[in-house]
Amino acid sequence: MSNSVAPVLEAKNLVKNYGRVVAIDGADLQLFPGEILAVVGDNGAGKSTMIKCLSGAETPDGGVMELDGKPITFRRQKDSRDAGIETVYQTLAVSPALDIAANLYLGREIRKKGPLGSIFRMLDNSGMKKSAKEHITSLGIGTIQNMSQAVETLSGGQRQAVSVARAAAFGQKVIIMDEPTAALGVRESGQVLKLIQSLREKGLAVILISHNMPQVFEVADRIHIQRLGKRVAVVTPKSHTMNEVVAVMTGALTLEEKDQTLGPIR
Amino acid sequence: MSKSNLVTDAAAEFKGRATNKQKVQALLHKYPWVSSAVVLVFALFIFSFGNENFLTPNNLSLILQQTAVIGAIAAGQTLIILTAGIDLSCGAIAIFASMVMAKTAFVNGWPGWAAFMLGIAVGTGAGAFNGWLITKVNLPPFIVTLGTFNVFSALTLFYATGRTIMDKELEPFFLYLGNPIPLGAFKITYGVLLVIVMYLILAFSLRYTGWGRHVYAVGDDIEAARLAGIQVKRVLMSVYITAGFIFAVTSWVIIGRVAAASPNSGTNLNLDSITAVVIGGTSLFGGRGAIFGSLIGAVIVGVFRNGLTLAGVDLYYQTFAVGVLIITAVSIDQWIRKAGV
Numbered sequence: 001m002s003n004s005v006a007p008v009l010e011a012k013n014l015v016k017n018y019g020r021v022v023a024i025d026g027a028d029l030q031l032f033p034g035e036i037l038a039v040v041g042d043n044g045a046g047k048s049t050m051i052k053c054l055s056g057a058e059t060p061d062g063g064v065m066e067l068d069g070k071p072i073t074f075r076r077q078k079d080s081r082d083a084g085i086e087t088v089y090q091t092l093a094v095s096p097a098l099d100i101a102a103n104l105y106l107g108r109e110i111r112k113k114g115p116l117g118s119i120f121r122m123l124d125n126s127g128m129k130k131s132a133k134e135h136i137t138s139l140g141i142g143t144i145q146n147m148s149q150a151v152e153t154l155s156g157g158q159r160q161a162v163s164v165a166r167a168a169a170f171g172q173k174v175i176i177m178d179e180p181t182a183a184l185g186v187r188e189s190g191q192v193l194k195l196i197q198s199l200r201e202k203g204l205a206v207i208l209i210s211h212n213m214p215q216v217f218e219v220a221d222r223i224h225i226q227r228l229g230k231r232v233a234v235v236t237p238k239s240h241t242m243n244e245v246v247a248v249m250t251g252a253l254t255l256e257e258k259d260q261t262l263g264p265i266r
Numbered sequence: 267m268s269k270s271n272l273v274t275d276a277a278a279e280f281k282g283r284a285t286n287k288q289k290v291q292a293l294l295h296k297y298p299w300v301s302s303a304v305v306l307v308f309a310l311f312i313f314s315f316g317n318e319n320f321l322t323p324n325n326l327s328l329i330l331q332q333t334a335v336i337g338a339i340a341a342g343q344t345l346i347i348l349t350a351g352i353d354l355s356c357g358a359i360a361i362f363a364s365m366v367m368a369k370t371a372f373v374n375g376w377p378g379w380a381a382f383m384l385g386i387a388v389g390t391g392a393g394a395f396n397g398w399l400i401t402k403v404n405l406p407p408f409i410v411t412l413g414t415f416n417v418f419s420a421l422t423l424f425y426a427t428g429r430t431i432m433d434k435e436l437e438p439f440f441l442y443l444g445n446p447i448p449l450g451a452f453k454i455t456y457g458v459l460l461v462i463v464m465y466l467i468l469a470f471s472l473r474y475t476g477w478g479r480h481v482y483a484v485g486d487d488i489e490a491a492r493l494a495g496i497q498v499k500r501v502l503m504s505v506y507i508t509a510g511f512i513f514a515v516t517s518w519v520i521i522g523r524v525a526a527a528s529p530n531s532g533t534n535l536n537l538d539s540i541t542a543v544v545i546g547g548t549s550l551f552g553g554r555g556a557i558f559g560s561l562i563g564a565v566i567v568g569v570f571r572n573g574l575t576l577a578g579v580d581l582y583y584q585t586f587a588v589g590v591l592i593i594t595a596v597s598i599d600q601w602i603r604k605a606g607v
Binding site: 057076077078081087089091092093094095096097098102103106107108109111120121122123125 | 470474475476477479480482483486487489490491492493494495496497553554
C-alpha cells in the first residue's frame with residue numbers, strides 16, 4: 001500500500017438537489033488507477049445521482065470533480081466521454097433498431113477517408129463493422145457473430161455485452177457501470193464480471209454500482225459505502241465481512257476512519 | 267471454442283425452424299417498404315383491368331405529376347416521423363411559402379429568384395419555429411404543429427387577402443417545374459424530377475451519414491441516444507429545419523403543378539403526407555422506415571385514386587379505399603415490430 005498514487009477520478013463534497021429533494025449531500029469519492037471500486041448503498045443513498053454527475057448526465061449543484069488532478073465540469077454526456085470516462089447505464093442505452101456495429105459507434109461514427117468522407121460525409125460502415133467485431137471478440141463474447149444484427153434481436157446478456165464492449169472499446173481512463181448484472185442470469189452475470197476484471201487487467205479504473213453483495217465481494221478491490229447522500233465508509237472485501245458492510249449501509253454500524261481503506265491498495 | 271460453436275449451432279437450428287410466416291415477418295422487419303412495393307405492383311396489375319387506358323405512358327405520367335406534391339411533402343414528413351414526431355402543419359407551411367413567393371413577385375415586383383429565396387427562407391423559418399417549440403419549450407410535436415397549422419393557415423389568408431394569383435400573373439420561373447421533359451411517350455415534369463432528386467439526396471443522407479443514423483437513433487429511443495452522447499435536441503432541430511426547407515421547395519412544385527398560387531389550396535396536404543409515410547412502411551413510433559417507402563406510399567395513393575376514377579368508381583369509395591390502406595399499413599407495422607422482440 002502506498003499513498004503516493006494519485007486518484008484518477010476524485011469527487012469532493014458533491015451536492016445535487018432535485019427541487020426540495022436532496023439526492024447527494026456533500027459526497028466524496030476517490031477512484032485509483034487500475035482498481036475496481038464498488039459503490040454500494042441502500043435505495044435513495046444517492047449512488048445513481050453521484051454516477052450521473054461523474055458521467056455528465058447531470059450537473060452537480062456544488063462540489064468539485066477532478067480527473068487526474070485537474071478540475072472538470074461536464075455540461076453534457078459527450079464531455080465526459082471526451083475526457084475518457086465511459087458509462088454503462090442500467091438501461092443499457094442501446095438503440096434497439098440499429099445494428100451492433102452502429103450501436104458500438106453511436107455518437108462517434110467514423111467517416112470514410114478521402115472526399116467521400118469529408119465532402120459527402122459518408123460513414124465507413126465496413127470499417128466500423130470490422131473493428132466492432134474485433135472489440136466483441138477480444139472481450140470473449142463468442143455468441144455474437146453478426147455485427148449487422150439489430151440489437152433488439154439479441155438476448156439480455158448479449159445486449160449487456162454490447163453495452164460493456166462499447167465502454168471498453170472507448171474508455172481511456174474510467175469505466176462506470178450501473179448495475180450491470182441486474183437483468184442477467186447466473187451464467188451471463190459471470191461473463192460480465194469476467195469482462196469487468198479484464199478491464200482492470202487493461203489498466204482501467206472501474207466504478208461498479210451493485211446491489212449484489214456476493215458479486216461485489218468477488219470482484220471489488222475496495223467498497224465505497226454510501227448512505228443518505230454521503231460516503232460513510234470505504235472498506236475492502238478482506239478487511240470487512242458482508243454483514244458489516246450491510247450494517248454500515250443501514251446505519252447500524254459506524255466505522256472509525258482508521259478502520260477504513262481510503263487509500264489505494266494496488 | 268466448442269462451447270461457443272454449440273451455441274451458434276443451436277441458434278442456427280433455431281433459425282432453421284422459422285416458419286414461412288416468421289420469414290416474411292423478418293424480411294419486412296428488415297425492409298419495411300417491401301410490403302408497400304408489393305401493394306403498388308399488385309394495384310397496378312388490378313387497375314389495368316379496370317380501364318385499358320390505365321397502363322398507358324400518358325396516364326402513368328399523369329399519376330406521377332399528381333403524386334409529386336404529396337410525395338415532396340411526405341419526404342419532409344418522413345424525416346419528422348422517423349424521430350417519432352409528427353407535423354400537422356407541413357401543408358400550411360408549403361402554402362404559406364407559395365403565397366410569399368407569388369405575392370412578392372407579382373405585387374411587390376421582386377425578381378423571381380429573390381421572391382423564391384424569400385419563400386424558402388419563410389418556410390425554413392416556419393420549420394425552425396416548430397423545432398424551437400419542440401426542443402426548447404419542450405412541447406409535444408403533435409400539439410406544436412396542430413397550433414402552428416392554424417397559425418400558418420391564418421397568416422397565409424391574412425397575407426394573401428384571400429386572393430389567388432393566376433398563371434398569367436406569375437413569372438415563367440415559377441411555372442418552370444410544370445414543364446414536361448420529353449422522354450418518349452412519357453411526360454415527366456421537371457417538378458417530378460426535382461422530387462426524385464430530393465428523395466435521392468435524403469436517402470443518401472439517412473443511410474450513409476452520421477446525421478442519418480442519429481435521426482434513426484433519436485426516434486428509436488431518445489434517452490438511449492442522449493446517453494450515447496448524441497446531441498438529441500440539435501438533431502431534432504436539424505430535422506424540423508430541413509423539413510421546413512423541403513416544404514418550402516414543395517411550394518415551388520405546387521405552383522408549377524396547378525399553375526397558380528392560391529391560399530385556399532392544399533388543405534389535404536397535411537394529412538395526405540402522413541398517409542403516404544404510413545403506407546410506405548415508416549413506423550409512427552419512430553426509428554423505423556425508409557424514405558423511399560414514402561414515395562411509394564404517395565404513388566400508391568395516387569394509383570388508387572386514379573385507377574378507381576378510371577374504373578368509374580365513385581369518389582367516396584376512393585376515400586374509403588385509402589382509409590383501409592392506412593389501417594392495413596399500420597396493422598402490418600405493428601405485426602412487424604413484434605419480430606424484433
